[in-house]
Amino acid sequence: MSAISENAGPMPPQALTVAPTRFGAMLMKPLEAVSAGLLVLIIGLLLLGVVSRYVFSLPIVWVDEVASFAFLWLAMLGSAIAIDRNEHLRLTLLLNIVPRPVRGPMQAFALLVTATFLAAMLQPAIEYAMEEWYIHTPALGIPNTFRVAAIPFGIATMLVITLVYAVRSSTMPALLGAAAIVAVAGGAFWLLSPALMGLGNLNILIFLVAMVGLCLAATVPIAFCFGIGTVAFLTFTTHVPIFIVVGRMDEGMSSLILLSVPIFVLLGCVLDATGMGKAIVDFLASLLGHVRAGMSYVLLGSLFLVSGISGSKVSDMATVAPALFPEMKRRGYKHKELIALLSTGAAMADTVPPSIVLIVLGSVAGVSIAGLFTSGFVIAMVLLVGLAVLARWRARGESMSGVRCAPLSTIWGTMVIAAPALVLPFLIRSVVGGGIATATEVSTIAVLYAIVIGIVLYGGIGLRKFYDMLVETAALSGAILMILGTALAMAWALTQTGFAQKLALFMTGLPGGWIAFMALTIVVFMLLGCVLEGLPAIVLMAPLMFPIAKSLGINDVHYAMVVVTAMNIGLMTPPIGIGFYLACKIGNVSPDEAMGAVWPYLLALLAGLIVIALVPGFSTFLL
Incomplete structure (x- = not known):
């Protein structure tokens, strides 16, 4: 992925050339602490399950369920931390070769596209969480809303961080220009929507290839490239509600198999730290x-x-x-x-x-x-x-x-x-x-x-360094899992056509x-x-x-x-x-x-x- 964090293991390198100012300790420090705690909780729960199953032959049925709750919250909070740290995976090839005066407007455009996707997803995510109130978990018997509430909370947090970054890191002309491009493109697609619906699979080329490719070139993080392409495709060419995208994202980020991803990321950090x-x-x-x-x-x-x-x-x-x-x-x-x-x-x-x-x-x-x-x-x-x-x-x-x-x-x-x-x-x-x-x-x-x-x-790991490793693992895992969620939504949209x-x-x-x-x-x-x-x-x-x-x-x-x-x-x-x-x-x-x-x-x-x-x-x- 990208650069190297001297204290906390691997970090994705496709960051913008000039990283925006961090959001601030008032919000991020509690989120980082909660994310670190969730990762420790997941590891503890899984170890408890392993010991109970293989040592005492007494499987604990609620372990996987609680771990699944914590995992989705870890994914969404980690994704927010990754935005704050500018660690979402992105393609910066074009950014590094364009003239320096063009980079500022490109960064502003990338931030506003990201914010547009998050803003479009916020209301459907809230509705999705409310609908899940009527679904109760099999082991604990509590509403699934407590788990999927992580999605609207994470989206709202990422939206706030992204907008603050946009204001702090971009000039007003760059922001206004980027906003105009996004607004004109959105308005044009809305006006052309009846015609687009008659184009059939040509819309795949327009939205899921050309639009996603353009956003990739403009340094929009890969997860949000997939997301904005899918949302635009469904909004302007179909009658499918955006609500469905949230469900596919939930599915993509909630598989119990993927619980091993953040833990192996942490293992890589431990490998670096211990020598x-x-x-x-x-x-x-x-x-x-x-x-x-x-x-x-x-x-x-x-x-x-x-x-x-x-x-x-x-x-x-x-x-x-x-x-x-x-x-x-x-x-x-x-x-x-x-x-x-x-x-x-x-x-x-x-x-x-x-x-x-x-x-x-x-x-x-x-x-x-x-x-x-x-x-x-x-x-x-x-x-x-x-x-x-x-x-x-x-x-x-x-x-x-x-x-x-x-x-x-x-x-x-x-x-x-x-x-x-x-x-x-x-x-x-x-x-x-x-x-x-x-x-x-x-x-x-x-x-x-x-x-x-x-x-x-090998000399051990200090508590402060271990905490930094937990937070870095949460951020990297969140970036990975957000890609999985939006990519699965895009793959679903492709199959429906x-x-x-x-x-x-x-x-x-x-x-x-x-x-x-x-x-x-x-x-x-x-x-x-x-x-x-x-x-x-x-x-x-x-x-x-x-x-x-x-x-x-x-x-x-x-x-x-x-x-x-x-x-x-x-x-x-x-x-x-x-x-x-x-x-x-x-x-x-x-x-x-x-x-x-x-x-x-x-x-x-x-x-x-x-x-x-x-x-x-x-x-x-x-x-």
């Missing part, structure tokens, strides 16, 4: 650092193993790069080569459990997360071998002067220090893959394990059968990965593509591996892929300098992807 990732890097360096291309192997292997703990590409790259780049530069590695290895290695490792992308994919596409975790290890190994072979060939001129094999005492010492951290990714995969516990249950155990091990062996059925007929009729469909899938998800990053692309397209794959006889897990790998290759592909720019920022290297070196590694990943797509056995033989 567990660095311990793994030090051990691999002592073991392999003396062979030719050894440091490349260490970098790739570290990304593979660290990814299995943190579940975050940002955390992975930020952990590995500072520990290895100085020595690699001393051995003659060029700066651009380091960025190429770092970015493509992070793409390779994204299928290693506990990948948040795999968890979300399993949730929205109905694929077994245990199967995804099992297959993800194998697929990452296939890609790892391809990258390692290329790295060995490119390191044939590496300077090995003065390089010696580390003494056995050093190797043994680093292994002892790294062992508790090395155990964790294999523990997560084996427990979930073996069906012993769910990904959500394992995430809570992994966090508790990492915190205890961190305190005992009959577009999904027409797409299925077209794709199943392609000459070449499932192989042609796989080729088209790779192209589509590489393009989406360039622009949208992983999660929104998956939530938007998975409900459309997976049923088609199943109708062609393609195994769900096999197809999921192709989708995720293609998306990650797109994410790291210049000149648009935002992951590539993140790697450049972490390595402090100009994107222009690194762009040429990354292509051979991307081609190696693409070759591995083609093998994975054509040979289902790589994805399925352990299932």
Whole structure:
């Protein structure tokens, strides 16, 4: 995602060039405290459920229900905190290349579009919460309004914060100009509404492609791009009430499977804070650092193993790069080569459990997360071998002067220090893959394990730092879950038009059968990965593509591996892929300098992807 927070783990980097002034402690400090408390409550509840179920064989029926209540409130409050911190995921490629005088009006437009979506959703959200009063929860028997009230509260809070930012960070001419554009566009669509209703699926191109694309280019956060496109589509081209959008958002943000997302985000923060990732890097360096291309192997292997703990590409790259780049530069590695290895290695490792992308994919596409975790290890190994072979060939001129094999005492010492951290990714995969516990249950155990091990062996975490990590986790989780909610609403709108059925007929009729469909899938998800990053692309397209794959006889897990790998290759592909720019920022290297070196590694990943797509056995033989 984006920048690195020195104290609190990963933060999305696609922030505006000039972040607006924070809203103020009067409102945000209580919200941050409540969010941190909700996250602790969720972890505590899930641990209670695990202990009661597996230790005492006495499942507590209300645990999941209370956790679901807290989860939706955490999502909405976290999304508000993300707006306050300017951490919602957005595309800033155009903002960074336009003349500086244009940036202010672009930022004003982005803020007003966001505010327009929130204002349009506020009344329907209130109505939705009131309607839920007549629905009582099965275990506790209380009105569901207490849970879904989080949606109107969060929307209202985000609207206030956004409007205050707009006034504080933009000039009056910029605000008036942006307001005029939004008002004229809205008025024109309203006047043309009768004609638009007769255009049929052409409206998909107008609202869900062109409007969303324009908002993306204008740095509107991705979640609100999907939201404003969906609301405009339903308002001006259908008779469907906006009330439905709130229900789809609730559905997208409330799946119990997604409870593991904030917990694995917190696990990544703990990894950063305790130095567990660095311990793994030090051990691999002592073991392999003396062979030719050894440091490349260490970098790739570290990304593979660290990814299995943190579940975050940002955390992975930020952990590995500072520990290895100085020595690699001393051995003659060029700066651009380091960025190429770092970015493509992070793409390779994204299928290693506990990948948040795999968890979300399993949730929205109905694929077994245990199967995804099992297959993800194998697929990452296939890609790892391809990258390692290329790295060995490119390191044939590496300077090995003065390089010696580390003494056995050093190797043994680093292994002892790294062992508790090395155990964790294999523990997560084996427990979930073996069906012993769910990904959500394992995430809570992994966090508790990492915190205890961190305190005992790695120096611990101060209370203030831990609190900051909780708040940062809430903000990042809120940004992720808001994308999931609005993307699911947009996907629902697409399916209601009959577009999904027409797409299925077209794709199943392609000459070449499932192989042609796989080729088209790779192209589509590489393009989406360039622009949208992983999660929104998956939530938007998975409900459309997976049923088609199943109708062609393609195994769900096999197809999921192709989708995720293609998306990650797109994410790291210049000149648009935002992951590539993140790697450049972490390595402090100009994107222009690194762009040429990354292509051979991307081609190696693409070759591995083609093998994975054509040979289902790589994805399925352990299932």
